[in-house]
Amino acid sequence: MPSGPILTVPFYRNAHLAEHQKHHLLAVTDDLTSLGCDLVLVNDSPDDSALAARLGELRDALESAGVPVELVVNQENQGFVRSANQGLQRARDQGRPALLLNSDTAITPGALAEMVAVMGSDEKFGFVGPRSNNATLASLPWHLEDADEESPSTETDARRIMPYLDRWHIVPTVPGFCILIRWNVLDLVGLLDETFSPGYNEENDLVMRANRIGFVAVLANRAWVMHTSSTSFGAQAQVLEHQHAQILAKRYPEYFPAIRRYGLGEHRTFERMVAAVELSRRRPTVLVDLSFMRRAYNGTFEQARNVVSSMIASELWNESLKTSFLADRDILSFHGLGSVAKDYEIVELPPPGDAGKDTYAVRLLLAQPFSWEDTRRTWPLAAHHVVFFPDNIATDCVYIDDDDPTIRSLWRFMAAHAAAMAFPSSYSKEAFAARFPRSRDVHDAVVAHSLDPAEYRFAEIAGAEQLPCQEPFVLVIGNHYHHKRVAETVDLLGKRLARAHVVALGYQGRAGRNVHGLASGHLPEDVVAALYTHARLVVFPSNYEGFGLPLLRAVGNGARIVALDNAVAREIKDKLASTGADKQITLVPSSEEMVRLATAAAEGPRHPVETTLDATGQWRWADAAEAFRTMILGVAGDRDELDRTREAVRVLGYMDGAVNLAELTKLRFRVEDLESSTSWRYTAPLRKLSEKLRHLV
Numbered sequence: 019m020p021s022g023p024i025l026t027v028p029f030y031r032n033a034h035l036a037e038h039q040k041h042h043l044l045a046v047t048d049d050l051t052s053l054g055c056d057l058v059l060v061n062d063s064p065d066d067s068a069l070a071a072r073l074g075e076l077r078d079a080l081e082s083a084g085v086p087v088e089l090v091v092n093q094e095n096q097g098f099v100r101s102a103n104q105g106l107q108r109a110r111d112q113g114r115p116a117l118l119l120n121s122d123t124a125i126t127p128g129a130l131a132e133m134v135a136v137m138g139s140d141e142k143f144g145f146v147g148p149r150s151n152n153a154t155l156a157s158l159p160w161h162l163e164d165a166d167e168e169s170p171s172t173e174t175d176a177r178r179i180m181p182y183l184d185r186w187h188i189v190p191t192v193p194g195f196c197i198l199i200r201w202n203v204l205d206l207v208g209l210l211d212e213t214f215s216p217g218y219n220e221e222n223d224l225v226m227r228a229n230r231i232g233f234v235a236v237l238a239n240r241a242w243v244m245h246t247s248s249t250s251f252g253a254q255a256q257v258l259e260h261q262h263a264q265i266l267a268k269r270y271p272e273y274f275p276a277i278r279r280y281g282l283g284e285h286r287t288f289e290r291m292v293a294a295v296e297l298s299r300r301r302p303t304v305l306v307d308l309s310f311m312r313r314a315y316n317g318t319f320e321q322a323r324n325v326v327s328s329m330i331a332s333e334l335w336n337e338s339l340k341t342s343f344l345a346d347r348d349i350l351s352f353h354g355l356g357s358v359a360k361d362y363e364i365v366e367l368p369p370p371g372d373a374g375k376d377t378y379a380v381r382l383l384l385a386q387p388f389s390w391e392d393t394r395r396t397w398p399l400a401a402h403h404v405v406f407f408p409d410n411i412a413t414d415c416v417y418i419d420d421d422d423p424t425i426r427s428l429w430r431f432m433a434a435h436a437a438a439m440a441f442p443s444s445y446s447k448e449a450f451a452a453r454f455p456r457s458r459d460v461h462d463a464v465v466a467h468s469l470d471p472a473e474y475r476f477a478e479i480a481g482a483e484q485l486p487c488q489e490p491f492v493l494v495i496g497n498h499y500h501h502k503r504v505a506e507t508v509d510l511l512g513k514r515l516a517r518a519h520v521v522a523l524g525y526q527g528r529a530g531r532n533v534h535g536l537a538s539g540h541l542p543e544d545v546v547a548a549l550y551t552h553a554r555l556v557v558f559p560s561n562y563e564g565f566g567l568p569l570l571r572a573v574g575n576g577a578r579i580v581a582l583d584n585a586v587a588r589e590i591k592d593k594l595a596s597t598g599a600d601k602q603i604t605l606v607p608s609s610e611e612m613v614r615l616a617t618a619a620a621e622g623p624r625h626p627v628e629t630t631l632d633a634t635g636q637w638r639w640a641d642a643a644e645a646f647r648t649m650i651l652g653v654a655g656d657r658d659e660l661d662r663t664r665e666a667v668r669v670l671g672y673m674d675g676a677v678n679l680a681e682l683t684k685l686r687f688r689v690e691d692l693e694s695s696t697s698w699r700y701t702a703p704l705r706k707l708s709e710k711l712r713h714l715v
Contacts, residue, residue, distance in 0.1 A: 020086070022054030023115040023134065023198060026105020028098055029069060030062045035121040036072035040079055042124040047083040049130050055117075058105035061091045062098070097216025103209045110204040118221070120195040124244040126173070132241040133198045136186045144203040144233025145225055147192030148241035149176060155280060156193050156237055159293035173242055178296045179289065182660055183239040187285045190276035192235045194221030196243045203228045218255070219262040226270040282373050282398075288667045290377040291401035295654060301340050302379040302654035305400055308345040309367050309392070310385045313352050314539040315546070316497075317567045318408060321442070321467055322384040323353045328643035330358060335647050342378065344396070367395060374399050379654045380437070382646060388412065390428055397670060401663050402437035402653045404646070406465065409446050409564030410453055411501060418499075429454050435666035437653040440465040440646065442565035445585040458662065461652045465645045467565050469590070469637040471599045474567075474574030476547035484545050485552065486534035490518045492620045493553035493577075497524035497538035501562040503582070503609070508533060510613045511557070518620035521549060550575045555619040558582070559612060566590055573599040580604045580615050597636060 029036060043050070043057075050057075057080060061073055070091070077087045090104055102118055109116035115137065117130070133146045149158040151172045158176045207227045214220035225235050266273055280286060294303060306326065311319050326343075329335050342363040343350075350358050358364075368374040370391070381400035386407045387393050397403065412418045413426050432439075433454035438461035441447035447464055456462065468474070492511060496502030508522045512533040525535035541549075550556065556572040558581040569590050572579035581587045583605040594600040606612045653659055 020054040020056060020112075021114060022056070023117045023130070024056045024058060024105055024109040024112070025050075025117045025119055026058045026060065026102055026109075027119045027121055028060040028062055028101035028105075029073060029121045030095070030098070030101075031066055031069065032121065033066065033068035033072045036069060036076050038124070039121060040072075040076045043076070043085075044079060044083060046125050046127050046130065047080070047085055049125075049127060050080075050085045051083075053131060053134060055085065055130070057085060057087045058108060059087060059089045060101040060104055061089065062095055062101045064091050064093065064095075099210045099212050099215040099217055099220045102220075103212070106199070106204055106209045109199070109201060110209070113201050113205075115201055116199045116204065118194060118197050118199065120245065122246045123196050124246075125196070126242045126244070129238075129241040129243050130198075133238045136236060136238040136241075137198055137200060139186075142233055143186075143236050144200045144228045145192050145235040146186075146198040146238050147189075147235070148196055148238055148243040149180070150193075150195070150243050150245045151176070152245045153193040153195055155189060155191075155277070155286070158239075158289065159297060160286065160290050173244065175293075175297055176242060179292050180240055180242075182292045182664075183285075183289065185240060186236045186238050188234050188236050189285075190235065190273065190280050191222045191225040192237065195245045197221055199224075200233070203233055206231060213265065214262050216258070218258045219266045222266055222273065223269065226266070226273055282371065284667050284671065287373065287398045288664055290373070290398070291663055291667070292660060294377040295379045295401045295660065298340065298379050298654075301338060302650065303340045303342070303376075304650055305365060305378040305381045306341060306343050306345075307381055307383040307396060308343055308350070309396070310383075311345065311349050311353065313349060315541065315543075316539050317565065318385050319353060320567060321406075321408075321565075323355060324468065324473075324639045325384060325642050325646065326355055326358065328639045329646070330361065332640065332643055332647070335643060339647065339650060342376075344381075344399070365399075367392075368399070370395060377401070380404060380650045382406075382650060386412075387428060387432060388425060390424055393428060393431075394670065397666065402659055403432075403435070404438045404440065404461075404649050404653060405432060405436045406440045406442075406646075407446065407450055407564075408442055409562065410449055411499070411562050413453065414562070415501060431666075431669065433457070435662055435669070437656075437659045437662060438462055438649045440649065442466055443586050443589050445589060446564040458659075461649055461656070463645060463649060465642050465649075466593075466637055467567060467570065467642065468639040469570070469593050469597075471570060471574035471594070471597060473639060474570045476543070476551065476575060485548055486521055486536065487519045490554050490620065491521045491534075491552070492518060492555050492557055492616050493549050494520060494522040494525065494557045494559065495568040496522070496558075496560060498526055499524075501560060503559040503561055507557060507559040507609060507612065508535075510609065511616055514613055514617045515620055518554060521553070523549075547575070550577055553577055555580060555616055557612060557616050558587075559609065563587070569603055573602040578602050578604070578619065580606060580612050580619075582609075582612065583607050593637070 027039060059073055059077060061070060063069055073089060077089045080087045092101065106116050106118070129148050133148060137143050137146045147156050150156050158179060207224070210220040211223050214223060308322060311322060342365050343358055344365045344367060347359045347364055350356060378400040380402045381396065382404045384406045386405065413429065434457045439456070441450065441464050443466060444464055447462070494504055494508055494511070496504035502524060504522055504524045505527050508520055508525045509527060511520045512530055515532055519532045519534060521534045521536065523536050524538035527535065550571055556568065556577050556579040558566070558568045558579055561582055561584060563584070563586045566586055569579060569581060569587065573594065579602060581603065587605055591600045591603050591605060604615060606615065
């Protein structure tokens with residue numbers, strides 16, 4: 019007695035579909051005979067003579083090819099569910115698997131054998147479905163799930179993605195257009211529920227009914243079955259879908275939440291990513307992430323603005339990459355990038371729990387990440403991530419690190435899973451690697467800011483009247499962070515200077531007769547230009563930098579600058595040696611020496627430096643943009659990087675655990691702080707809570 023699947027194909031009207039099935043089923047007769055399959059063809063429109071004739075031809079052709087066929091003719095229209103149950107009943111009675119197949123499908127050679135093999139790998143695989151062009155959660159590529167034509171290119175695209183996928187994976191349900199059902203599922207939970215007649219959601223009800231007793235549904239990721247859009251239910255379709263969805267939700271409250279989780283989950287996310295890479299091989303899609311930018315000025319924002327300006331001005335960039343921007347339109351305008359919003363797609367950050375409309379081959383983040391929440395929302399937007407990383411200050415300084423103890427774990431994740439990382443200096447690259455070892459750094463590079471002083475020269479200097487003093491002054495550059503060392507430097511200068519004044523960006527101490535503090539990050543460019551061009555001397559006391567833009571700003575505008583000696587400052591000074599600009603930079607080993615030089619310079623007249631610099635061949639912003647283009651193309655073309663992509667998706671557990679883990683980590687640290695500082699009566703319950711949190715994180 020045959021033991022292979024019984025294939026049931028119901029037909030209603032649409033006689034051309036019988037001819038369609040004749041063509042495709044005859045193409046897989048080797049599979050049907052080798053598996054020992056029988057076919058049940060159900061004619062559910064007995065008054066349609068054209069359909070009857072075509073079905074007779076289909077039966078005869080298959081039987082001639084050695085495939086047993088039973089043609090069932092309903093006495094009157096029964097609807098899809100009752101018609102399908104006739105074949106399922108035969109499978110249950112004979113103890114054989116059942117394959118339910120829509121008439122508008124096309125099985126490809128090998129698909130049925132693969133589905134049978136997958137089902138045989140685990141006795142609890144109750145349902146197996148193939149991948150398709152038009153099958154909701156079974157669609158591949160994901161963005162073609164609404165395709166309604168048997169386009170050869172669709173299958174070609176899918177087969178380029180399949181090798182990166184697991185052979186199978188568990189899903190909440192499998193679409194009923196082509197579904198292989200284990201015999202004992204039908205024996206234990208019954209056939210399709212005719213409450214759902216004439217159709218819609220009947221297969222989901224059966225899957226959920228079987229799942230309640232332990233059977234699962236899986237997708238066979240190597241099996242391909244085309245599916246054209248059916249019009250069997252006509253205008254009634256939308257009403258049936260709505261009514262039957264309500265029944266399904268009432269019976270199985272877990273169903274729709276499971277579908278939503280799957281849409282945002284590991285497998286779907288990875289498939290979207292692979293599709294984004296494979297389907298944009300000739301011109302990779304790149305999402306330039308500027309979502310970190312704010313209405314303020316700092317070195318990170320300036321670097322991003324200049325690199326983006328060079329990107330969009332580059333014909334080579336635009337020819338080789340299809341670029342979109344994750345950014346706020348108003349903030350783009352604030353930073354002089356309004357043209358970006360006119361000429362390129364602007365993408366909004368998806369809300370929590372939303373996968374976003376599109377997925378890109380590569381995301382270029384022009385700043386280091388600081389938020390697990392933002393990372394969780396942006397990582398699914400691209401298969402590969404190129405991250406520009408200025409410095410490690412946020413984890414090196416305990417007082418900053420303590421403000422958010424999850425930054426360290428976030429940067430470890432980035433080190434392990436970013437496809438490429440760029441650093442503004444050799445020192446910043448080496449320092450990061452020493453703290454957060456990279457799992458693979460083949461595409462990493464130093465992408466410095468422009469080293470051409472001319473690119474830092476202010477075009478217009480019209481802000482002199484807005485300066486806090488019109489007297490001779492020393493300009494101190496920094497912000498409120500301790501490593502900038504603004505406060506102690508300004509306090510020393512204020513005491514030493516007799517006639518000159520001190521103007522300090524980021525100074526929050528007490529202003530005196532000759533000390534003027536300005537809020538860092540909020541001055542318009544013309545005021546900043548006036549500060550650099552009117553200062554007797556620029557003082558840059560920072561002890562920790564990834565690059566040090568003030569050095570270039572000073573030399574580009576004819577100013578002398580005194581800076582604290584450190585690895586990054588030395589690196590920049592050395593690279594400027596060929597231009598002659600290095601002579602404008604004095605590096606000192608101590609605050610005392612810095613103040614001594616500043617005092618001497620401030621007491622005399624200002625002598626602007628003649629900027630007759632030779633910057634031929636010097637690294638420029640356009641070179642930085644080109645370096646990023648090279649990194650992006652290298653990453654997009656490196657198929658080994660997709661293994662890292664898969665692992666990142668698994669680690670984050672989209673979209674469930676990453677933010678919860680971060681929040682629990684924060685809570686754990688807060689509880690431990692309280693445990694050590696709270697009165698004895700609260701210590702015991704806090705200790706219990708702390709122990710639970712340790713187990714969780």
